Amino acid sequence: MMEITLQHPLERYIRSEKMPTTWCPGCGIGTIVQSFLKAVDELGLDPKDLVMISGIGCTGRVPHYLRFDGAHVLHGRAIPVALGVKLANPKLKVVVWGGDGDIASIGGNHLIHAARRNADLTVIMVNNFIYGLTGGQVAPTTPKETVTYTSPYNPDSKPFDMVKLVAAAGATYVARWSTAYPVLLKESIKKALNHKGFSFIEVISQCPEIFGRINGFREPYDLYLKIKKIGQIRRGISPFDAKYDWNEEISLGEFVNREEPTYLEQLEEIKRKARGEKA
């Protein structure tokens, strides 16, 4: 009898021995990881040349499950670790995975400075509006109209729109998608991986077990539908015209895509100057 072995087409990129994941049923991170692996696959990248760096949080667990070099480091500090990796071995493509708490709150300073430097990194920030791994606390991205376990009377202040923040800090590739558009996300990740300099992709994602439950979404699908409804794709608008509004619209699309000297190129220029060579 012929033996049939079934293998997922992306399994070669997965540390199967680490399955199952810690992610809750209905979580959006799996969809995003699949878009990422398809992007890697379609670009035909050598897994040896990719490094995954993450901080702490649900999204921070991504490197655990992917068969690339990786580091799961401190809360908020994935970006500086990633920059060190890239500068020490420029042939590597270094990807930072983080949630909104990790990247926009505790790691916010590193994020804006990486954007300013045009650091040769790709940052994928999964925004689920809440601290999931710690059980549901308010984040700098939590919409004013929603509640969490540490903002039971709604958040005390307005959220960051990360697209505006990162664009203002000088990022040369900025996009926002949601789990409702996995194919557009995949195409955007392909661009980000091939982008020269700093690329930032925010992905609006559902956290049904915690954010959804607290905010009255009975099923993962209900929260997914809400995210699908408010996520409006806008083409050709400025990042500063993008909306981040829970009731009306969270604008999706590619907001910045331009070329500038990257951080590595600038450091190579400094090396030439230090050695007295002409550019």
Added chain:
Amino acid sequence: MEKGKVLYVNGNEAVVEGAIAAGCRFYAGYPITPSSEIAEEMSKRLPAVGGMYVQGEDELASINMIVGASMAGAKAMTATSGPGYSLMQEGLGLAIATETPIVIVDVMRAGPSTGIASKAWQGDIMQARFGSHSDYEIISLYASSVQEAFDLTVEAFNLAETYMTPVILLSDGVLARMRERLYVRGQNELSIVNRKKPTESPESYMPYKRGEDYIPIIANFGEGYFVLRDSLTHDERGYYYERPDVQAKFVLGLTEKIRRNAGKIYRWEEAYTDDAEVLFVASGVMGRIASVMVREARAEGKKWGIFRPISIWPFPEDALRRAARNASKVITIEMSVGKLIYPVKWSLRDGQDVSVLPWLSYEPPSPDDLLNLLEVKA
């Protein structure tokens, strides 16, 4: 091949010379007095030798950048002073847990908190050992001369690469500014250690497996081993598991790799200890001044001895015990209310008379100043 040369430089510049000689090609740091000169020199020198200098947005960024650079194979370092070193404690813990070799220079200044930026103190001795949370062992060396600042910087990189661990090089605000002759050893006069590389196939390779020497052989990123460096408790594969046996093995690995090899790490200097009735223990700038005081006292017939620990951590306990075997009094001389006195007490037998002579001025004393203070105390 780089030949030896003589320079007239200060302690900060000697650290830079030592780092470059040791093969350091990546530096990230944040300006802080009295260590900033190390960053300034590195920003000038490193690019010229093909290296990279990054001024981090803060100390947190800086230490995490050097951890990342080291994971990708670079010899990397940072330099700071007390307030910055405090901020680096979480990154230090990351380097310990992931067993990533880095060198951190702490040029100690007066504190606590912001203290006096430009003035020396010896207050970080315990922070060098216990600054980051939970169980670990650390290697920390303390230089007392410009030549030693160079030599110990090279040693710090060698120890980091050998034991796959961060190494804390202590200096102070006096050494940072003190100028003296430095012989920069040529490459043929130095022995430089580079971390081991795995020989197994990626399929059977386990990055955190320990051999007889207890030291793991960890592949750099980009070498095809698909290593996972985790700040979470991890097993031999580097995989996180919430299990008592994994946690126990994890912390024992981190501590035993230093403890079992401590005999190879201890460094100290001693003089007149054979028949010393009073043994002084001092390190760094105070070690140097106390040595002169003891030498002069010997000339007057006093049976004094001096013990200067160079590896503050692990502390050379057995050597101190031997040096103090005939001493009725053991006195640490410190530019602080007393830090070194703790490992000294831990090392000696119960009941041995141990006390501290605190020099509570940031201006270093003369040997006579110390003698006067001793008389007041006596």
